[in-house]
Amino acid sequence: MSSSEHPLTGWTARNRGFAFICAITVLALALRLVGLGTRFAHWDEARVGYWILRYQETGVWNYYPPIHGPFFPQVNSILFELFGASDFVARLPVALVTGLVPLAAWLYRDHLSDSEMVAFAFFLAVNPVVLYYSRFMRYDVLLAAFMVFALGFYLRAQATGKARYLYAGTAALALGFTTKENAILYVLAWLGALVLLFDHRLLLSRNHDREWTETFVDTTKETGRGLLRFAPYIFVALVEFFVIIVYFYAPRANGTSGPGLWKAFGQPSMFGAVVAEATVGTWDKFTGQWVTSQGHAYLPFLRHFITVLEQGAIVVVLLSVVGFLAARYVDDRPRDLVSFAFYWGVVSILGYPLVTDIQAGWVTVHAIVPLMIPAAVGAGIIYRWGREAYEDDDRVGTTATIVISLVLVVLILFPATTVVYMHPQDPDTPSVFGGQRHNDIVQWGQPAAGIKSTMEKVQQVSKANEGGTDVLYYGYVDDQSNYVFYVPDESSNDGPPPAASGWYNRLPLPWYTEMANASVGSTLDNESLKTRQPPVVITRTSREGDVAKYLDGYRAYRHDLTLWGAPTTIYIKKSALRKANQAE
Template sequence: MLAALVARLVALDVRVAHWDEARVGYWILHTADTGWWEYRPIIHGPFVQHVTRWTFAVAGVSDFTMRLPVALIGSALPATALLFRSRLRDVETIALGVILAANPLLLYYSRFMRSDLPLAAFAFVTLGAIVAAIDTDRRRYLHLAAIAFALALTTKENAVLYPVSWLGALTMLAVTAVVIAYRAGDDPLESVTRPGIAALRRFHSWRRTLLVLPGEMLVVLVFFYAPRSPESDAGLWSALADPALLPGVVWEATIGSAAAVVTWAAPDKRAHPDISSLGDLGPLLVSYAPFFAHFLAVIAVAAAATTIMALAGLRWRRRPIVTFCGWWALSGVVGYPYVADIKAPWLAVHVVVALAIPAAVGLVVVHDRLRQARLDGRDVATVGLAALLVTSGVFVVGSSAVVTYQQPPHGLNIVAQGGQPGGDVRPVLDNIQTVAGDDDIPDVLFYGDLAVDNESYNDRSGAAANWYYRLPLPWYTETANATVISAPDLESLPADPPPIVIANSTYRGDLEAELPGYSVRETAIVLRPQPVALRAFGFSYQLKGKTYVFFVDQEAVAGAVSDDG
């Protein structure tokens, strides 16, 4: 855990905020300032929003503290391996902890303020607690499972896909048991009914505890999903002070929030045709294929070693928990590219946690076979297994270094996702921090297609359309307490422009004549400075890119520095 903690905290604030981090962080600051909060599924569950706001209150506002809660959860993830020790050998339990600590994809998204890693961690705890409860008959694990899954439901809407995948994996596990029994000449039905009867008996002995679990989950869900309000007639704290308001708050936190989640099930939120239209598979396959290929590419870049070891575990040491996780992972590989609305590398996190147990078993079996193998003129097993272990280790270290720690990220870093700025924006961000003051004098001006009619409208999570093009810059102007204004065209420019003017690079020529004496800096505001076309085997794939231009009045910056001094 200590190594996982160091790997996640070192240089945690070096990377400029991703667009998603910036917009959520911006609205967390607004909640902290106003006391208003309500669940909006477009920015996912409330867990990260509330916990990060509390972190800001204790440790201040920065890129580091914004990512700290997720980093701590990622650091604790290796400890969850202990929940599976009844199904794993001691060395396999250790290997599971190592994989959860070192996998490059889990490492990257442990250093990213987004809900996928917390969701995967809480879901993994849920599964581990259920397994531990079954194997040890200790009811305390049931309480852990209930609270962990309730927390998972507060992170992101696709938490509901976990029990669906688990149910599917159990079904396939039962089918596998029937097939094995049939081939062995045993009674196929007995292979299913015997564990089913045992499970029913166990559930019957747990009946009183099981009745308590929904209440525990309800408390967690209401605490996180209930609206917050500074007024005395609405919100969670008002309801706690006046119990008459509690039913309405509970309703809003449960039924109201569940209804809002339907947003993600709407047809316009899916990138593929409705699966019910299977009469014509052509459009579905055409739209699905690029998402599926992208998903596999992410796994190849950041989880190849984990996948190979998982395949080794599934091949050489098949047992119920390993086979179950194999089916679970397969459902994610096939399903997540379909439910995705964009090509989102973070979704692969949910497959990696499923692969972790088979990979841990596979890592140990490869090591065991290496120790047992003998090198002679005919047997090359030792060389092959040793090469597999070495290359896997080199891949993990190399992939982590390039994908996670290389800053700014390379334009082909598929794990970083397109919304990650690929240029060095830090000097401009430092200038914004320097010139920002507590007065109402404008510090930053957004020009052209970055301009909005009313800056105050952006304080809500339904901000003006052009505001989203500014990301991730609003997070930094807000943390600096900078005064921001807009100018849609040259005629709207003030006679005395602010010390920092920001625009799409296409406007550079227009603005240079209007801003004499300003230094000019162009940098990529997304992963690539310009669009890139990749061509291979007759196919072409377009990668988006965008560059912004930053005009800085260095005299004003120097004056602000001297005033601070």
């Protein structure tokens, strides 16, 4: 280093790729944290958040596959205790982990160039679908982030032989398994991709005048030596995985019968039952959620999947094809990681429409993230073309590269800006080519815009109300003889699944009433409103005629509880609202 060179400047020059990745990570964190609590909760966020609050109150928790793994109940319950429950705090773990995931690109430095790692980090930071669901209390992006870290650490372990990368990768893998059942599909996709890579080796051997059997034996020996190198550490890694799984999945049984993690410390003989429930019991439920087909038509789900890719990941998809083809046919030999990730992504596109139970944009994350690796290679090719054109003073080539790059950036940033920040709960969004288009990135369980301010009023009057019911749902029986809104026993909602299906119709409102510690009840009898006039009455808008005549002195607020409908009217007593405002 010259005497005039600043130490920081010198370090940046020597580690330019890592410096760019760090800058992108700061950007990723900012994009996720700014306005994190402004969007009203989605149905999935609300039901999980509600049951976390009930878990805090009761101390009772058991794994229930339809709401997926224990990561949120165990982590968010601590955050709610420390900082209070809110939309911001509920989404904070996802925002932080996915905001830091661009750093994982540095773990791939043995397989990607600096420009490719920077492109990979950039895609992880700003892809519209990944960014939208990074600001969402849901597991899909969180799982993808943990798996990107896990694979990166394992690749570093392979390259360096250092056990610390094995342990870090195992911790990330175990945390991935605490999020969502399709963690097992990641492992299966990886194994399938490895089989295809092995087939590559066998095919390449023919081009070098070698028998495939010789290549088979050599590759097997090479793999065996690699595993043998880590033999002293694999057992420790397995114990690490086991401990993390047991801690998260072990039931909590405060004051109830049956095994419970904390109860076992007072009754050591119970530890066997706790471990069995956290492992074997969880595995039975775990595989039952994802191993079997969901029994729906395949093509509509595939069509929706591809539509979301077109709206939120078209750049990643196109560049991944360029990167895969270049790495396979242009380079001296196929690049294993690029082929591995491309196969992983393509299988995910074809497979997830089969195993998922609802059409949802978040599922595409599991294909988008692996395709980012070959896409980064495609972006690296464009970068090298532009740099070579600039160095050769080729103005046409330089200009063409700049134009292509700008078009690609616009195709990423425009939907990211509109869907994530301007229209995060709207059924339609502006198109980059002008006009409006149906917004398939946002899932239908997201309430339409405008309801947040009304629920803030509900929370205000609930907190100010002294005694009695704070929020009363007026329910009814629908055409299929199901209750809507009505729940005979509110305590049956303390844990999943609720005993009364009518509770689901209330979503996402229970999350907000529970945060306010509101006393909630329901009725099927509109005549009871003559005597029961709580601060808040909620019913379907179609039932306004049944209740409006009993609610003189209330103000009606009408909202859709889903993206496309479920019109609901929230009545707030004017005097209660004035009292709440005065109390503040």
